[in-house]
Amino acid sequence: DIVMTQSPDSLAVSLGERATMNCKSSQSVLYSSNSKNYLAWYQQKPGQPPKLLIYWASTRESGVPDRFSGSGSGTDFTLTISSLQAEDVAVYYCQQYDTSPATFGQGTKLEIK
């Protein structure tokens, strides 16, 4: 199985500041035939199911604020929140869907400093 490793485990950022978190896969999730990275990001708030933010590594899901952006390719990916809002406090998970079984990172917990 592909192992997804997120860093850091937790992150504290001031309101209005940039938050950056990383995700590394144990093997490339870039599919050469279509040049797409099979990588998604989710946000999960306490007591709620995960919410899809980003897929294909950088495509924002409909309705997701544009302060959320995804980047990276191959094995190294980043989720950036350009200006942290109070409602962004959550755990963020990356997920690869290149190879079955789909696997998730352990999560990055984002808090307000």
Added chain:
Amino acid sequence: QVQLVQSGAEVKKPGASVKVSCKASQYTFTSYYMHWVRQAPGQGLEWMGVINPSGGSTSYAQKFQGRVTMTSDTSTSTLYMELSSLRSEDTAVYYCARGSHTGTANYHFFDYWGQGTLVTVSS
């Protein structure tokens, strides 16, 4: 708005089975792959398997092969996930989640999720 409404919490004894339901609405049920993902208390997310509601073909994570059965009822737009031979490590919130359109490749990322069903396995 797409809705996935799951059945209520369950408490089971070790060795028993549990069957969780997920009723879909506000979209064409047979047009999207459906997945089950679980989350142990305070832990991360674990993909269990996928079903094509149109025809019922399934694919399960190897970890759950032989213990999980996913089915669909197109007449009621309801999915079912049955997990047998329960052990304490199966205590988790179980989610149904919508995947890609069946007219495309079966991409395993999930745009809508049910509210989750807590299954507790305890003697």
